[in-house]
Amino acid sequence: MGNGTSKLDSVAQWCMILLIGLLPIFFVPVLWITIVQAKAALIVVLLAITAVCWVAARFLEGSVRIPASLILAAGLLLPIIYATSVLVSGVSQVSLVGTGVEQDTLAFACILYAALALSALIFSGAPEARVRAIRGLYIGAAILVGLEIFHFAMPQFGFGGAIAGQTGNAFGNWHEFAIILGLFTILGLSLRESQAAEGIWRYLIWAVSLASVLLLIVANFFDVWAAVAVACAVGLAFELMAQRAKSGHVSFSWKTHGEWGVLIILAVFLMVFGSFITNVMPSQIRVASVEVRPSWQGTIEIGSLSLTEPASLFFGAGPNTFGREWGLYKPASVNQTAFWNTDFNAGVGSIPTSFVTTGIIGILVWILFVGAILLTAGRSLIRHTKAHGAPDVLYASSFGLAALYLVVFYILYVPGPALSALVFIFAGLLTASAAGAGITGLIYLRVRGEGWQGIAQAIGLILFGIVVLATSLGISRVLAAEMLLNKSIIVYNQTQDVQRASDLIKKALKVYPSNTRAHRAAVQLGLVQLQQLIAKGDPEDEAVRAQLQTTLQETIQHGLDAVAINGDDYQNWLEVAGLYQQLAGVKVAGAYENARAAYERARQENPSSPVPLFQLAQLEIIENHPDLALQNLAAAVQLKQDFAAAYYVASQIYASQNNLKDALSTAALAAQYASNDPLAWFNAGSIAYAAKDFQNAAAALERALTLEPNYANAAYVLGLTYAELGRTADSIKIFEALNTIDPNQPVVQQALANLRAGRLPVAQNPVPNR
Structure with a gap:
């Protein structure tokens, strides 16, 4: 039994170490699996294996060792409040699991708590595993920064399209990449005197930290530099306090503390002059990254307008429903910006978003969780000033600083799955190290004990394993369907093979029938299939007519399924309305009425669009x-x-x-x-020409040709306009140029002949439509 427990614990430990090491770099080098999806899949698979092995080991052992930590207790409230919010707001696919990558769903809240709990439970009893986890993280970090440097040097290598463009990297978007670079730097400085940084590992950690700083200069995000500066200032302050406790006086030494000082100065300098530095960089590494999300004011305004009922005020509009609330209550001023048609699925940050989706109770739970991290990290840092280099205290203070750095971005930003998982994993590592250092206590539970307490503890352990396994399977199922759908879109765009693309969508819907995005894609492909059947088939052929009828029925059903699954998404109603509009164009009975009704429902769900x-x-x-x-x-x-x-x-x-x-x-x-649209100028010019406003017609048409020199219709009407203005020579030049664009057109030849004979180009001047 002991051997079996040891093996299961070993598997659980190595799964967590693999998760920490692979999170920075894991991706699948194909176009149809995004980096975000790959990392979400990695998280749920490894956490599921970890949970099963750890729970099985505890039953074999008969007891559970749990750190007596406020972080674990506060963290447990997160999935509970998400579950409560789902029940109060109404159970929906969007709130339960979404597309598998959103962090504001009930399923992902459970997964994040699993990451917190398992890292705390596993690493609290295995100090050597913490060392392996740190080293694994820096191996992954070295590969990540190495890949990015290679990508800058050889941008043509896109790794199957997974890493493309200037901002392409193996971790996530460019902002997330900068955030994790800051983590590598801060953690590296904090752990430079630890066992994890002994021998060759010291050189690896220093190399990664230096490369991270250089890439941070390239990335140049103000909020990241600010967070790095504050974290370094805190780290330096507590090192000086530790020195005073040890020697009785405080003395800053560049040899001992210079790394912190240099990084603080660099961070503050780049907060002020970073844009100037970026502008003088070589073009190959001058990265332009545009990121837009609602402001603090916009997020709070959405919350104040949506949380008007007592139930929604306390428990929110429902997990992962910020996008719908944005559509309902979007500020009118947004429509006058370039992002008027952007559907924001989150607010200014993850925790502020939860104010809208989980209400006052949800935000209080988040405040409690962040406060627990702050309290434990603070206690660990204070203990570090008195512990004179005790290993567990050093790890606790380092993980505490890292956890605080990361959790700041849960407030100020909306991290993806990988960065979100790291927030909770480092909170778990902090919990484990604090317990190992005696900063917090330990609780021992008997899961095979007699009486109601033993039964309750066993049920709790089983429930934990079931929840982690069930949510992992649920997210995996959704991710698999989304990947198949992505593949369908890529196949169609590359080959125009409607049948193959449709088959992939059918597979996606078999895996997860509630995928509204797949149903919408099926509607779009169904319309293409109908057009192809009408164009190629004989309408008198019974087989063709039967196929047309079957395809039409299936296409309509996909649209109806989409709105049945999520009638709160205006995009689903627009898709149904567009389908019926196409049918109304060929006079299908009832199509017009159905299209109008669907458009009205879309307006109801997004009245500001x-x-x-x-x-x-x-x-x-x-x-x-x-x-x-x-x-x-x-x-x-x-x-x-x-x-x-x-x-x-x-x-x-x-x-x-x-x-x-x-x-x-x-x-x-x-x-x-x-x-900048030549069609708009041609339209203005042709209407002005029809109204005999020839001066304005000429100006508009000249603008159209400036934007699109080979715009034949615009050139034709401009030639007619010049003739009406008496600018015969200019008219001839225009028609001669038009004759080179589209040679030997009879109407152009006739116009030239008439102009050279002193007549108008044509007896009656028709105006083309486009």
């Missing part, structure tokens, strides 16, 4: 309801005053009604708000 109104206007045009279309377009521009597409369509409607005055004004607005 002009897109449903714009698409509803297009539906009314199909049904020959121009007045209704104009009403919807007017409503759309009320929401977004610079909505160029709405002005463009309105100008086309006015022109078709021969209302050239309104057509001119709306066409001018379309060109004004889409000043």
Whole structure:
């Protein structure tokens, strides 16, 4: 029995060490598995194995050794409050598991607590495993920074497309990459005198730390430099306090404490002058990274508008529902920005987002959890000043500093799965080391004892294992479906093979039938299949007609399934509406009414977006309801005053009604708000030409040709316009140029002949539509 327990514990330890070491670098070098998905899969698989082995070992041993830590107790409240919020707000796929990579779901809350608990439970009884974990982390870190340096030197190697672009790296987005570089640096300095940094490992940790600082200069994020500066200042302060406790006086020495001092000075300098330094870097390493998310004010405003009922005020709108609340209560000013059509699924940071999704109780639990980390880290750092180099205390203080550094970004940022897991793993390592150093106590439980206490403890242990295993399997299932869907999209984009892409979507839906994104993709592919069948098949052939009917029914069903699974997502309603709009175009009975109803529901779910109104206007045009279309377009521009597409369509409607005055004004607005779109300028020019406003027509058409020199229709109308203005020579030049773009067109040849004979290019001047 003892041998079996030892083997199971060994497997559990090595799984946690592998998780810590692989998190920085794990990815799959294929396009259809994103780095985020690969890391989420790694987390759930290794944690599931760890949990099963550890629980089995505890039953074989008959007892459990648990650190008496406020961190573990406060952390346990997180999945509990997420579960409560799910029950209060209504159980939904979005809140339970989402797409497998969001951290604001019940499933991922359970996984993050598992990472915290298992790292605390496993490493508290195995000091040597903590050393292996640190070394494993720095092996992974060395590979990560090495890959990034190689990527800068040889950007053409994209590792199967997984690491692409200037900001491509093996960890996550560019901001997350900078955050983990800061972690490597701070932890490396904290542990430079520890057992983990002995021998050759010292050189590895120093090399990684130095490379991390250099890459941080390239990345240059103000918040990361600020966090590094504060963490280094704290580390230096406590080292000086430890020196005073040991020798009786404080004396800063560049030889002893210089690393902290240099890093503080560098961080502060780059907080001020970082942008200037970045601008003078060689172009190959001058990285431009754009990241947008709601502000503090926007996040709080969404919360104040959405949490109006007592239940939602205390327990939130539901885990992972920030995106829906954003659509319902988005500030009107956002529609006037470049990100008006961006669906934000989180607020300014992960913890502020939880205020919206889990309410007052949820945010209080987060405050308690962060406070527990702060308290334990503070106690560990204070003990470090008195312990005179005791190993467990050194590890506890180092992990405490690292955990505080990471948890700051849970407040200020929205980390991905890998960085989120590291936050909880380091909180667990802090808990384990604090217990080993005697900063916190230990609790021993008997899981095979008699009486209700033993039974309750055994049930608790079993429940822990079941929850971790069930959530791991649930997330794995969703991730597998998402990966198959990604592969379907890539296959279609690369090969245009509708059948193969459809087969992959069917596999994705077999794995996880509640994947609304897969259902929406199936609708889009179904429409393509219908178009192909209509174009290639004989409508009188019974087999073709049967296939058309089957494809149509399946496509409609996918749309209906999407809204049945998540009727709160306006994207699902837009997809259904678009499907029925296509059917309305070929006069399918009831399609128009269904499309209108779906657009109205999309408006209900996202009232601040002009897109449903714009698409509803297009539906009314199909049904020959121009007045209704104009009403919807007017409503759309009320929401977004610079909505160029709405002005463009309105100008086309006015022109078709021969209302050239309104057509001119709306066409001018379309060109004004889409000043780099040649079609908008051509539209304005052709309408001005039809209204005999030849001066403005010429100016608009010249602008269109400046943007798109080979725009044949714009050149044709400009040639006609020059002729009307009496600029015959310019008109001839335009038509001669047009003749080189599209040689030997009869209409161009005739126009040139007429102009050279002193006549207008054509007897009646038709204007092309595009």
